[in-house]
Amino acid sequence: MMNNIFRKVSLFTVVLSSCLMMQSCLEEELPKDYATGSQVQGSETAQQGLLTGLSAYMVKSGVYGDGSAYDNGYPSQMIIRDVMTEDFPVYNADYDYFSSIENGKGLRSPFNYTYFYYYGLVNNANSIISSLDVEGASESAKASAGVAYAYRALAYLDMARMFEFKKTGYSDFDAKAAKIMGLTVPIVTEKTTGEEGKNNPRVPYYTMYRFILHDLNKAEAYLKGYKRTGKEQPDESVVDGLKARFWLELGSRFYDSADDLTAQLAHENDADGYDALGITAVNDCFASAASYAQAAIDNSGCQPMSQSEWYNKKTGFNTANSSWIWKASLGTKEQLGSWYYSWMGTVSSESTAFSMGGYGKAYRMIGASLYNQIPDADWRKKTWVAPEDAGKAEVPAGYSTLLDGAGWAKLPAYTNLKYHPGSGNLSDLYVGCLCDIPLMRVEEMYLIEAEAAAHQDPARGKQLLESFVKTYRDASYTCKVSDKDAVVEEIVFHKRIELWGEGQSFFDLKRLNYSSTRGYEGTNHLDQQRFNSNGRPAWMNWVISANEEEGNVQVKEYNNPDPSDKYTPWTGK
Numbered sequence: 001m002m003n004n005i006f007r008k009v010s011l012f013t014v015v016l017s018s019c020l021m022m023q024s025c026l027e028e029e030l031p032k033d034y035a036t037g038s039q040v041q042g043s044e045t046a047q048q049g050l051l052t053g054l055s056a057y058m059v060k061s062g063v064y065g066d067g068s069a070y071d072n073g074y075p076s077q078m079i080i081r082d083v084m085t086e087d088f089p090v091y092n093a094d095y096d097y098f099s100s101i102e103n104g105k106g107l108r109s110p111f112n113y114t115y116f117y118y119y120g121l122v123n124n125a126n127s128i129i130s131s132l133d134v135e136g137a138s139e140s141a142k143a144s145a146g147v148a149y150a151y152r153a154l155a156y157l158d159m160a161r162m163f164e165f166k167k168t169g170y171s172d173f174d175a176k177a178a179k180i181m182g183l184t185v186p187i188v189t190e191k192t193t194g195e196e197g198k199n200n201p202r203v204p205y206y207t208m209y210r211f212i213l214h215d216l217n218k219a220e221a222y223l224k225g226y227k228r229t230g231k232e233q234p235d236e237s238v239v240d241g242l243k244a245r246f247w248l249e250l251g252s253r254f255y256d257s258a259d260d261l262t263a264q265l266a267h268e269n270d271a272d273g274y275d276a277l278g279i280t281a282v283n284d285c286f287a288s289a290a291s292y293a294q295a296a297i298d299n300s301g302c303q304p305m306s307q308s309e310w311y312n313k314k315t316g317f318n319t320a321n322s323s324w325i326w327k328a329s330l331g332t333k334e335q336l337g338s339w340y341y342s343w344m345g346t347v348s349s350e351s352t353a354f355s356m357g358g359y360g361k362a363y364r365m366i367g368a369s370l371y372n373q374i375p376d377a378d379w380r381k382k383t384w385v386a387p388e389d390a391g392k393a394e395v396p397a398g399y400s401t402l403l404d405g406a407g408w409a410k411l412p413a414y415t416n417l418k419y420h421p422g423s424g425n426l427s428d429l430y431v432g433c434l435c436d437i438p439l440m441r442v443e444e445m446y447l448i449e450a451e452a453a454a455h456q457d458p459a460r461g462k463q464l465l466e467s468f469v470k471t472y473r474d475a476s477y478t479c480k481v482s483d484k485d486a487v488v489e490e491i492v493f494h495k496r497i498e499l500w501g502e503g504q505s506f507f508d509l510k511r512l513n514y515s516s517t518r519g520y521e522g523t524n525h526l527d528q529q530r531f532n533s534n535g536r537p538a539w540m541n542w543v544i545s546a547n548e549e550e551g552n553v554q555v556k557e558y559n560n561p562d563p564s565d566k567y568t569p570w571t572g573k
Contacts, residue, residue, distance in 0.1 A: 061337025069097030070113035078503025095360025130190035146222030150234035169535035201554035237300035251285035289452035302442035311400035314424035519570020
Protein backbone atom coordinates (compact mmCIF):
# COMPACT_ATOMS: atom_id res chain seq x y z
CA MET A 1 0.00 0.00 0.00
CA MET A 2 1.19 3.49 -0.82
CA ASN A 3 0.49 4.76 2.66
CA ASN A 4 2.86 2.17 4.07
CA ILE A 5 5.59 3.44 1.79
CA PHE A 6 4.96 6.99 2.90
CA ARG A 7 5.37 5.99 6.53
CA LYS A 8 8.96 4.93 5.94
CA VAL A 9 10.59 8.33 5.82
CA SER A 10 14.23 8.91 4.93
CA LEU A 11 16.37 11.05 7.14
CA PHE A 12 17.56 12.74 3.95
CA THR A 13 15.91 14.16 0.89
CA VAL A 14 13.62 11.65 -0.75
CA VAL A 15 15.37 10.00 -3.67
CA LEU A 16 13.15 10.18 -6.73
CA SER A 17 13.12 7.36 -9.24
CA SER A 18 13.47 7.92 -12.93
CA CYS A 19 9.72 7.94 -13.40
CA LEU A 20 8.11 10.69 -15.39
CA MET A 21 4.48 10.18 -14.41
CA MET A 22 3.04 11.71 -11.30
CA GLN A 23 1.57 8.50 -9.97
CA SER A 24 4.86 6.64 -10.37
CA CYS A 25 6.66 9.55 -8.74
CA LEU A 26 4.46 8.90 -5.76
CA GLU A 27 6.01 5.46 -5.56
CA GLU A 28 9.45 6.77 -4.76
CA GLU A 29 12.40 4.54 -4.14
CA LEU A 30 13.34 5.40 -0.59
CA PRO A 31 16.81 4.85 0.84
CA LYS A 32 17.35 1.65 2.81
CA ASP A 33 18.23 3.55 5.96
CA TYR A 34 15.04 5.17 7.08
CA ALA A 35 13.30 6.22 10.22
CA THR A 36 9.83 4.99 10.99
CA GLY A 37 7.06 7.42 11.81
CA SER A 38 7.40 6.73 15.53
CA GLN A 39 11.15 7.29 15.42
CA VAL A 40 10.73 10.60 13.65
CA GLN A 41 7.96 11.55 16.05
CA GLY A 42 10.23 11.24 19.06
CA SER A 43 13.50 12.50 17.64
CA GLU A 44 14.27 16.16 17.11
CA THR A 45 17.42 15.11 15.26
CA ALA A 46 15.39 13.01 12.84
CA GLN A 47 12.91 15.84 12.35
CA GLN A 48 15.69 18.30 11.65
CA GLY A 49 17.14 15.86 9.14
CA LEU A 50 13.83 15.78 7.29
CA LEU A 51 13.62 19.57 7.24
CA THR A 52 17.20 19.87 6.03
CA GLY A 53 16.36 17.50 3.20
CA LEU A 54 13.29 19.51 2.30
CA SER A 55 15.18 22.81 2.10
CA ALA A 56 17.99 21.07 0.18
CA TYR A 57 15.45 19.94 -2.42
CA MET A 58 14.88 23.62 -3.28
CA VAL A 59 18.33 23.74 -4.88
CA LYS A 60 18.63 20.10 -5.89
CA SER A 61 19.93 19.65 -9.42
CA GLY A 62 19.26 16.62 -11.57
CA VAL A 63 15.79 15.82 -10.21
CA TYR A 64 14.51 15.13 -13.72
CA GLY A 65 17.71 13.35 -14.55
CA ASP A 66 19.15 14.84 -17.71
CA GLY A 67 21.22 17.68 -16.27
CA SER A 68 19.62 20.48 -18.27
CA ALA A 69 19.34 24.15 -17.33
CA TYR A 70 15.70 23.52 -16.45
CA ASP A 71 16.76 20.97 -13.84
CA ASN A 72 18.47 23.01 -11.14
CA GLY A 73 15.74 23.04 -8.57
CA TYR A 74 13.54 25.97 -7.69
CA PRO A 75 15.97 28.59 -9.09
CA SER A 76 15.39 27.14 -12.57
CA GLN A 77 11.65 27.63 -12.10
CA MET A 78 12.27 31.26 -11.15
CA ILE A 79 14.30 31.80 -14.33
CA ILE A 80 11.72 30.05 -16.52
CA ARG A 81 9.03 32.38 -15.19
CA ASP A 82 11.17 35.47 -15.66
CA VAL A 83 12.07 34.75 -19.28
CA MET A 84 8.35 34.50 -20.04
CA THR A 85 7.98 38.19 -19.23
CA GLU A 86 9.21 41.17 -21.24
CA ASP A 87 11.68 42.25 -18.55
CA PHE A 88 14.40 39.58 -18.76
CA PRO A 89 15.94 39.50 -22.27
CA VAL A 90 19.27 37.93 -23.12
CA TYR A 91 22.04 39.56 -25.14
CA ASN A 92 23.37 36.50 -26.96
CA ALA A 93 21.40 33.33 -27.70
CA ASP A 94 24.50 31.15 -28.16
CA TYR A 95 24.71 30.28 -24.48
CA ASP A 96 21.11 31.02 -23.60
CA TYR A 97 19.84 27.73 -22.28
CA PHE A 98 16.32 29.11 -21.96
CA SER A 99 15.91 30.11 -25.61
CA SER A 100 13.19 27.54 -26.32
CA ILE A 101 10.98 29.44 -23.90
CA GLU A 102 11.89 32.88 -25.16
CA ASN A 103 11.41 32.04 -28.81
CA GLY A 104 8.13 30.26 -28.12
CA LYS A 105 9.18 26.94 -29.61
CA GLY A 106 9.09 23.57 -27.92
CA LEU A 107 7.48 24.92 -24.76
CA ARG A 108 6.26 21.52 -23.61
CA SER A 109 9.79 20.42 -22.75
CA PRO A 110 10.46 23.03 -20.02
CA PHE A 111 6.88 22.58 -18.82
CA ASN A 112 7.69 18.90 -18.19
CA TYR A 113 10.53 19.87 -15.87
CA THR A 114 8.25 22.17 -13.93
CA TYR A 115 5.58 19.55 -13.42
CA PHE A 116 8.10 16.94 -12.36
CA TYR A 117 10.00 19.25 -10.00
CA TYR A 118 6.98 20.57 -8.14
CA TYR A 119 5.43 17.17 -7.53
CA GLY A 120 8.79 16.07 -6.19
CA LEU A 121 8.58 18.96 -3.73
CA VAL A 122 5.04 17.90 -2.87
CA ASN A 123 6.17 14.33 -2.28
CA ASN A 124 8.94 15.41 0.04
CA ALA A 125 6.47 17.48 2.06
CA ASN A 126 3.95 14.62 2.06
CA SER A 127 6.55 12.24 3.44
CA ILE A 128 7.14 14.50 6.44
CA ILE A 129 3.45 15.14 7.03
CA SER A 130 2.65 11.42 6.93
CA SER A 131 5.38 10.62 9.46
CA LEU A 132 4.08 12.95 12.17
CA ASP A 133 0.98 12.67 14.30
CA VAL A 134 0.75 16.26 15.48
CA GLU A 135 -2.04 15.61 17.96
CA GLY A 136 -0.27 15.63 21.30
CA ALA A 137 3.10 15.86 19.58
CA SER A 138 6.07 17.85 20.79
CA GLU A 139 6.52 21.44 19.74
CA SER A 140 9.41 20.41 17.51
CA ALA A 141 7.24 17.82 15.74
CA LYS A 142 4.49 20.38 15.22
CA ALA A 143 7.02 22.84 13.81
CA SER A 144 8.31 20.18 11.42
CA ALA A 145 4.79 19.54 10.20
CA GLY A 146 4.24 23.30 9.85
CA VAL A 147 7.33 23.65 7.68
CA ALA A 148 6.16 20.80 5.44
CA TYR A 149 2.69 22.31 5.07
CA ALA A 150 4.26 25.65 4.12
CA TYR A 151 6.39 24.06 1.40
CA ARG A 152 3.42 22.12 0.08
CA ALA A 153 1.34 25.30 0.00
CA LEU A 154 4.10 27.06 -1.94
CA ALA A 155 4.17 24.23 -4.48
CA TYR A 156 0.43 24.20 -5.10
CA LEU A 157 0.08 27.99 -5.09
CA ASP A 158 2.77 28.22 -7.76
CA MET A 159 1.35 25.35 -9.83
CA ALA A 160 -2.24 26.61 -9.63
CA ARG A 161 -1.15 29.98 -11.02
CA MET A 162 1.09 28.51 -13.71
CA PHE A 163 -1.01 25.63 -15.03
CA GLU A 164 -4.55 27.02 -14.86
CA PHE A 165 -5.60 28.14 -18.33
CA LYS A 166 -6.76 31.76 -18.30
CA LYS A 167 -8.23 33.56 -21.28
CA THR A 168 -5.71 35.16 -23.58
CA GLY A 169 -7.85 37.33 -25.79
CA TYR A 170 -7.22 35.09 -28.79
CA SER A 171 -10.59 33.49 -29.42
CA ASP A 172 -9.31 30.69 -31.64
CA PHE A 173 -6.79 29.60 -29.03
CA ASP A 174 -9.13 30.09 -26.06
CA ALA A 175 -11.81 27.99 -27.78
CA LYS A 176 -9.50 24.97 -27.58
CA ALA A 177 -9.55 25.31 -23.80
CA ALA A 178 -13.32 25.63 -23.35
CA LYS A 179 -13.78 22.50 -21.25
CA ILE A 180 -10.75 23.01 -19.02
CA MET A 181 -11.37 26.63 -17.98
CA GLY A 182 -11.00 27.00 -14.23
CA LEU A 183 -9.07 23.75 -13.73
CA THR A 184 -5.73 23.78 -11.91
CA VAL A 185 -3.71 20.62 -11.25
CA PRO A 186 -4.37 17.28 -9.53
CA ILE A 187 -4.05 17.27 -5.75
CA VAL A 188 -1.70 14.68 -4.28
CA THR A 189 -1.58 14.45 -0.50
CA GLU A 190 0.11 12.12 1.96
CA LYS A 191 -2.99 9.91 1.70
CA THR A 192 -3.07 9.57 -2.09
CA THR A 193 -2.42 6.03 -3.30
CA GLY A 194 -0.71 5.03 -6.52
CA GLU A 195 -3.97 3.71 -7.89
CA GLU A 196 -5.72 6.98 -7.09
CA GLY A 197 -2.93 8.82 -8.89
CA LYS A 198 -3.87 7.05 -12.13
CA ASN A 199 -7.38 8.50 -11.92
CA ASN A 200 -6.73 11.91 -10.39
CA PRO A 201 -8.48 14.85 -12.08
CA ARG A 202 -7.39 18.46 -12.29
CA VAL A 203 -9.33 20.19 -9.55
CA PRO A 204 -11.19 23.45 -10.13
CA TYR A 205 -9.83 26.65 -8.62
CA TYR A 206 -12.60 26.77 -6.00
CA THR A 207 -11.32 23.47 -4.60
CA MET A 208 -7.61 24.13 -5.06
CA TYR A 209 -7.62 27.46 -3.25
CA ARG A 210 -9.50 26.02 -0.29
CA PHE A 211 -6.92 23.22 -0.19
CA ILE A 212 -4.04 25.71 -0.25
CA LEU A 213 -5.65 27.75 2.51
CA HIS A 214 -6.09 24.56 4.51
CA ASP A 215 -2.34 23.94 4.29
CA LEU A 216 -1.48 27.55 5.07
CA ASN A 217 -3.74 27.55 8.11
CA LYS A 218 -2.11 24.38 9.40
CA ALA A 219 1.33 25.86 8.77
CA GLU A 220 0.34 29.03 10.61
CA ALA A 221 -0.95 27.10 13.61
CA TYR A 222 2.01 24.72 13.87
CA LEU A 223 4.65 27.41 13.36
CA LYS A 224 3.27 29.77 15.98
CA GLY A 225 6.23 30.76 18.12
CA TYR A 226 8.68 28.64 16.09
CA LYS A 227 12.22 30.04 16.09
CA ARG A 228 14.00 28.84 12.99
CA THR A 229 17.75 28.36 12.90
CA GLY A 230 18.11 29.85 9.44
CA LYS A 231 16.09 31.52 6.73
CA GLU A 232 16.12 28.34 4.63
CA GLN A 233 13.11 27.17 6.63
CA PRO A 234 9.69 28.83 6.63
CA ASP A 235 8.44 30.38 9.82
CA GLU A 236 5.29 32.31 10.71
CA SER A 237 6.39 35.37 8.72
CA VAL A 238 6.86 33.24 5.59
CA VAL A 239 3.35 31.85 6.00
CA ASP A 240 2.09 35.42 6.34
CA GLY A 241 3.84 36.26 3.07
CA LEU A 242 2.39 33.24 1.28
CA LYS A 243 -1.08 34.21 2.52
CA ALA A 244 -0.54 37.74 1.22
CA ARG A 245 0.28 36.32 -2.25
CA PHE A 246 -2.68 33.94 -1.98
CA TRP A 247 -5.27 36.59 -1.12
CA LEU A 248 -3.98 39.06 -3.71
CA GLU A 249 -4.35 36.36 -6.37
CA LEU A 250 -7.93 35.64 -5.34
CA GLY A 251 -8.84 39.32 -5.05
CA SER A 252 -7.73 39.94 -8.63
CA ARG A 253 -9.60 36.87 -9.82
CA PHE A 254 -12.91 37.80 -8.25
CA TYR A 255 -12.54 41.42 -9.26
CA ASP A 256 -12.32 40.27 -12.87
CA SER A 257 -15.09 37.69 -12.62
CA ALA A 258 -18.16 37.93 -10.42
CA ASP A 259 -19.12 34.47 -11.71
CA ASP A 260 -15.94 33.00 -10.24
CA LEU A 261 -16.78 34.52 -6.87
CA THR A 262 -20.30 33.10 -7.05
CA ALA A 263 -18.90 29.64 -7.84
CA GLN A 264 -16.37 29.90 -5.01
CA LEU A 265 -19.06 30.80 -2.50
CA ALA A 266 -21.26 27.93 -3.71
CA HIS A 267 -18.44 25.48 -2.92
CA GLU A 268 -17.37 26.90 0.43
CA ASN A 269 -18.71 23.90 2.35
CA ASP A 270 -17.91 21.05 -0.01
CA ALA A 271 -17.35 17.75 1.82
CA ASP A 272 -13.64 17.48 1.06
CA GLY A 273 -12.23 18.50 4.42
CA TYR A 274 -10.59 21.67 3.10
CA ASP A 275 -11.02 25.04 4.80
CA ALA A 276 -13.67 27.52 3.73
CA LEU A 277 -12.30 30.86 2.54
CA GLY A 278 -14.70 32.72 4.81
CA ILE A 279 -15.34 35.57 2.37
CA THR A 280 -18.46 37.23 1.02
CA ALA A 281 -17.05 39.91 -1.30
CA VAL A 282 -14.00 40.80 -3.38
CA ASN A 283 -12.77 43.35 -0.89
CA ASP A 284 -12.55 40.66 1.76
CA CYS A 285 -9.70 39.15 -0.28
CA PHE A 286 -7.88 42.45 -0.72
CA ALA A 287 -8.30 43.28 2.96
CA SER A 288 -6.76 39.92 3.90
CA ALA A 289 -3.90 40.43 1.43
CA ALA A 290 -3.07 43.79 3.00
CA SER A 291 -3.39 42.42 6.52
CA TYR A 292 -1.11 39.44 5.92
CA ALA A 293 1.44 41.56 4.06
CA GLN A 294 1.64 43.82 7.10
CA ALA A 295 1.88 40.77 9.37
CA ALA A 296 4.80 39.47 7.30
CA ILE A 297 6.53 42.82 7.70
CA ASP A 298 5.93 42.89 11.45
CA ASN A 299 6.62 39.23 12.24
CA SER A 300 9.75 39.01 10.12
CA GLY A 301 11.36 42.07 11.65
CA CYS A 302 12.82 42.71 8.20
CA GLN A 303 13.63 46.10 6.71
CA PRO A 304 13.96 47.02 3.02
CA MET A 305 17.47 46.77 1.65
CA SER A 306 19.55 49.89 1.89
CA GLN A 307 21.48 51.20 -1.10
CA SER A 308 24.72 49.96 0.43
CA GLU A 309 23.32 46.46 0.98
CA TRP A 310 21.93 46.35 -2.55
CA TYR A 311 25.25 47.35 -4.12
CA ASN A 312 27.61 45.47 -1.82
CA LYS A 313 30.17 43.87 -4.18
CA LYS A 314 30.72 40.78 -2.04
CA THR A 315 27.25 40.11 -0.65
CA GLY A 316 24.78 41.94 -2.90
CA PHE A 317 21.98 39.53 -3.84
CA ASN A 318 24.07 36.50 -3.06
CA THR A 319 23.80 36.55 0.73
CA ALA A 320 20.58 36.87 2.71
CA ASN A 321 20.39 40.11 4.65
CA SER A 322 17.93 41.98 6.85
CA SER A 323 15.34 42.33 4.05
CA TRP A 324 15.12 38.65 3.14
CA ILE A 325 12.24 36.78 4.74
CA TRP A 326 12.95 33.42 3.07
CA LYS A 327 15.82 32.03 1.04
CA ALA A 328 17.12 28.96 -0.72
CA SER A 329 20.78 28.26 -0.20
CA LEU A 330 23.51 26.71 -2.35
CA GLY A 331 26.00 26.31 0.43
CA THR A 332 28.33 23.49 -0.62
CA LYS A 333 30.01 22.42 -3.82
CA GLU A 334 28.30 19.03 -3.47
CA GLN A 335 24.96 20.79 -4.01
CA LEU A 336 26.22 22.43 -7.16
CA GLY A 337 25.30 20.62 -10.36
CA SER A 338 26.53 22.00 -13.65
CA TRP A 339 28.06 25.39 -12.93
CA TYR A 340 27.01 26.75 -16.30
CA TYR A 341 23.38 25.87 -15.56
CA SER A 342 23.51 27.15 -12.00
CA TRP A 343 21.62 30.15 -10.65
CA MET A 344 24.67 32.40 -10.51
CA GLY A 345 25.97 30.98 -13.78
CA THR A 346 22.77 32.24 -15.42
CA VAL A 347 22.08 35.55 -13.68
CA SER A 348 25.55 36.93 -12.94
CA SER A 349 27.19 39.12 -15.59
CA GLU A 350 30.59 39.54 -14.03
CA SER A 351 32.59 36.33 -13.95
CA THR A 352 34.33 35.04 -17.06
CA ALA A 353 35.00 31.78 -15.25
CA PHE A 354 31.51 30.45 -14.68
CA SER A 355 28.74 32.87 -15.66
CA MET A 356 27.04 32.57 -19.02
CA GLY A 357 27.25 36.33 -19.27
CA GLY A 358 30.95 36.53 -18.75
CA TYR A 359 31.79 33.26 -20.52
CA GLY A 360 29.35 33.20 -23.42
CA LYS A 361 28.02 36.78 -23.55
CA ALA A 362 24.55 35.48 -22.67
CA TYR A 363 24.10 38.46 -20.40
CA ARG A 364 20.76 38.77 -18.67
CA MET A 365 19.45 42.28 -19.22
CA ILE A 366 16.50 44.40 -18.19
CA GLY A 367 13.98 45.13 -20.93
CA ALA A 368 14.76 48.51 -22.50
CA SER A 369 11.16 49.67 -22.14
CA LEU A 370 11.12 49.05 -18.38
CA TYR A 371 14.58 50.54 -17.89
CA ASN A 372 13.74 53.72 -19.78
CA GLN A 373 10.81 54.38 -17.46
CA ILE A 374 12.92 54.31 -14.29
CA PRO A 375 13.60 57.86 -13.04
CA ASP A 376 17.26 58.81 -12.88
CA ALA A 377 16.80 59.76 -9.22
CA ASP A 378 15.87 56.16 -8.34
CA TRP A 379 19.14 54.66 -7.18
CA ARG A 380 18.04 51.18 -8.32
CA LYS A 381 18.61 52.31 -11.93
CA LYS A 382 22.36 51.78 -11.58
CA THR A 383 21.61 48.06 -11.22
CA TRP A 384 21.76 47.96 -15.02
CA VAL A 385 24.18 49.44 -17.54
CA ALA A 386 22.86 52.65 -19.09
CA PRO A 387 23.19 52.80 -22.90
CA GLU A 388 25.38 55.89 -22.65
CA ASP A 389 27.74 54.09 -20.26
CA ALA A 390 28.12 50.85 -22.21
CA GLY A 391 31.52 50.21 -23.78
CA LYS A 392 33.45 52.83 -21.82
CA ALA A 393 37.07 52.07 -20.99
CA GLU A 394 36.60 52.81 -17.29
CA VAL A 395 33.77 51.99 -14.91
CA PRO A 396 31.52 55.08 -14.77
CA ALA A 397 30.65 56.64 -11.46
CA GLY A 398 27.73 55.28 -9.49
CA TYR A 399 27.96 51.61 -10.47
CA SER A 400 28.91 48.79 -8.15
CA THR A 401 30.84 46.09 -9.96
CA LEU A 402 33.75 43.72 -9.43
CA LEU A 403 34.89 44.35 -13.01
CA ASP A 404 37.78 46.55 -14.00
CA GLY A 405 37.68 48.87 -16.97
CA ALA A 406 38.53 46.15 -19.48
CA GLY A 407 35.74 43.95 -18.16
CA TRP A 408 33.29 46.82 -18.09
CA ALA A 409 33.97 47.66 -21.73
CA LYS A 410 32.58 44.26 -22.76
CA LEU A 411 29.18 44.79 -21.13
CA PRO A 412 26.34 45.72 -23.49
CA ALA A 413 23.67 48.26 -22.60
CA TYR A 414 21.02 47.15 -20.09
CA THR A 415 23.18 44.33 -18.66
CA ASN A 416 22.34 43.56 -15.04
CA LEU A 417 24.79 44.04 -12.17
CA LYS A 418 22.30 42.89 -9.56
CA TYR A 419 23.74 39.46 -8.83
CA HIS A 420 27.36 39.45 -7.74
CA PRO A 421 29.11 36.06 -7.56
CA GLY A 422 29.24 34.44 -4.14
CA SER A 423 31.72 36.19 -1.83
CA GLY A 424 32.56 38.47 -4.74
CA ASN A 425 34.72 35.72 -6.25
CA LEU A 426 35.14 36.00 -10.03
CA SER A 427 37.44 33.05 -10.65
CA ASP A 428 36.66 30.11 -8.37
CA LEU A 429 33.38 28.54 -9.45
CA TYR A 430 33.11 26.57 -6.21
CA VAL A 431 32.99 29.87 -4.37
CA GLY A 432 31.33 32.20 -6.85
CA CYS A 433 28.47 29.83 -7.63
CA LEU A 434 27.64 29.22 -3.97
CA CYS A 435 25.06 31.70 -2.82
CA ASP A 436 21.69 32.41 -1.26
CA ILE A 437 18.69 32.84 -3.55
CA PRO A 438 15.81 35.17 -2.59
CA LEU A 439 12.46 33.39 -2.25
CA MET A 440 10.69 36.23 -0.43
CA ARG A 441 11.83 39.74 0.48
CA VAL A 442 10.04 42.20 2.70
CA GLU A 443 9.87 44.74 -0.14
CA GLU A 444 7.35 42.49 -1.90
CA MET A 445 5.12 42.71 1.16
CA TYR A 446 5.18 46.52 1.16
CA LEU A 447 4.09 46.49 -2.47
CA ILE A 448 1.43 43.80 -1.99
CA GLU A 449 -0.03 45.86 0.83
CA ALA A 450 -0.05 48.94 -1.43
CA GLU A 451 -1.76 47.12 -4.29
CA ALA A 452 -4.33 45.46 -2.05
CA ALA A 453 -5.11 48.85 -0.53
CA ALA A 454 -5.36 50.45 -3.98
CA HIS A 455 -8.07 48.00 -5.05
CA GLN A 456 -10.16 49.15 -2.09
CA ASP A 457 -9.13 52.81 -1.95
CA PRO A 458 -6.84 54.14 -4.72
CA ALA A 459 -5.76 57.11 -2.61
CA ARG A 460 -4.60 54.80 0.17
CA GLY A 461 -2.70 52.59 -2.26
CA LYS A 462 -1.06 55.65 -3.80
CA GLN A 463 -0.02 56.90 -0.37
CA LEU A 464 1.52 53.55 0.57
CA LEU A 465 3.44 53.36 -2.70
CA GLU A 466 4.79 56.89 -2.33
CA SER A 467 5.80 56.20 1.24
CA PHE A 468 7.76 53.07 0.26
CA VAL A 469 9.54 54.57 -2.76
CA LYS A 470 10.31 57.92 -1.10
CA THR A 471 11.61 56.29 2.06
CA TYR A 472 13.71 53.57 0.51
CA ARG A 473 14.37 54.15 -3.21
CA ASP A 474 13.82 57.67 -4.55
CA ALA A 475 13.27 60.59 -2.20
CA SER A 476 11.88 62.75 -5.00
CA TYR A 477 9.24 60.25 -6.14
CA THR A 478 5.62 61.26 -6.62
CA CYS A 479 2.91 58.97 -7.95
CA LYS A 480 1.27 61.04 -10.70
CA VAL A 481 -1.85 58.92 -11.27
CA SER A 482 -5.01 58.56 -9.21
CA ASP A 483 -7.31 56.20 -11.10
CA LYS A 484 -7.46 52.77 -9.48
CA ASP A 485 -6.23 50.75 -12.44
CA ALA A 486 -3.46 53.28 -13.08
CA VAL A 487 -2.35 53.20 -9.44
CA VAL A 488 -2.26 49.40 -9.51
CA GLU A 489 -0.21 49.49 -12.71
CA GLU A 490 2.24 51.94 -11.11
CA ILE A 491 2.63 49.65 -8.10
CA VAL A 492 3.26 46.66 -10.36
CA PHE A 493 5.80 48.76 -12.28
CA HIS A 494 7.77 49.20 -9.07
CA LYS A 495 7.46 45.50 -8.30
CA ARG A 496 8.98 44.75 -11.71
CA ILE A 497 11.95 46.97 -10.85
CA GLU A 498 12.31 45.84 -7.26
CA LEU A 499 11.92 42.10 -7.87
CA TRP A 500 13.59 41.90 -11.28
CA GLY A 501 15.15 38.46 -11.68
CA GLU A 502 13.40 37.01 -8.61
CA GLY A 503 10.72 34.99 -10.40
CA GLN A 504 7.68 36.98 -9.26
CA SER A 505 6.71 39.28 -12.15
CA PHE A 506 5.18 36.39 -14.12
CA PHE A 507 2.47 35.94 -11.51
CA ASP A 508 1.50 39.62 -11.56
CA LEU A 509 1.32 39.81 -15.35
CA LYS A 510 -0.82 36.70 -15.64
CA ARG A 511 -3.05 37.60 -12.72
CA LEU A 512 -3.77 41.11 -14.00
CA ASN A 513 -4.17 40.16 -17.67
CA TYR A 514 -1.39 42.49 -18.77
CA SER A 515 0.00 42.38 -22.29
CA SER A 516 3.61 41.49 -22.99
CA THR A 517 5.42 43.77 -25.43
CA ARG A 518 8.87 42.71 -26.60
CA GLY A 519 8.79 44.20 -30.08
CA TYR A 520 9.08 47.98 -30.30
CA GLU A 521 11.47 50.66 -31.54
CA GLY A 522 14.61 50.42 -29.43
CA THR A 523 13.87 46.94 -28.08
CA ASN A 524 16.78 44.88 -26.78
CA HIS A 525 15.02 41.55 -27.22
CA LEU A 526 16.55 39.27 -29.84
CA ASP A 527 14.81 39.21 -33.22
CA GLN A 528 13.28 35.77 -32.74
CA GLN A 529 11.93 36.67 -29.28
CA ARG A 530 10.04 39.87 -30.12
CA PHE A 531 6.55 38.66 -29.36
CA ASN A 532 3.72 41.04 -28.56
CA SER A 533 0.51 39.81 -26.99
CA ASN A 534 -2.98 41.23 -26.91
CA GLY A 535 -3.62 40.85 -23.22
CA ARG A 536 -2.39 37.83 -21.25
CA PRO A 537 0.16 35.87 -23.33
CA ALA A 538 -0.88 32.38 -24.37
CA TRP A 539 2.51 31.03 -23.32
CA MET A 540 1.72 31.83 -19.69
CA ASN A 541 -0.73 28.91 -19.61
CA TRP A 542 1.59 25.99 -18.92
CA VAL A 543 0.85 22.55 -20.36
CA ILE A 544 0.76 19.46 -18.14
CA SER A 545 3.40 16.85 -18.94
CA ALA A 546 2.60 14.40 -21.73
CA ASN A 547 3.80 11.63 -19.43
CA GLU A 548 1.11 12.58 -16.95
CA GLU A 549 -1.45 12.46 -19.75
CA GLU A 550 -0.39 8.91 -20.51
CA GLY A 551 -0.55 7.74 -16.91
CA ASN A 552 -3.56 9.63 -15.57
CA VAL A 553 -6.79 9.08 -17.49
CA GLN A 554 -8.35 12.17 -15.93
CA VAL A 555 -5.74 14.46 -17.46
CA LYS A 556 -5.50 12.95 -20.93
CA GLU A 557 -8.55 14.74 -22.31
CA TYR A 558 -8.25 17.74 -20.03
CA ASN A 559 -4.90 19.30 -20.80
CA ASN A 560 -4.15 22.87 -21.88
CA PRO A 561 -3.57 23.53 -25.58
CA ASP A 562 0.10 23.86 -26.48
CA PRO A 563 1.04 27.56 -27.01
CA SER A 564 4.24 26.74 -28.91
CA ASP A 565 4.62 28.69 -32.16
CA LYS A 566 1.50 30.69 -31.43
CA TYR A 567 3.13 34.07 -32.07
CA THR A 568 5.03 35.65 -34.93
CA PRO A 569 7.95 37.91 -33.95
CA TRP A 570 7.51 41.65 -34.41
CA THR A 571 9.57 42.98 -37.33
CA GLY A 572 8.81 46.66 -37.11
CA LYS A 573 6.10 46.50 -39.72
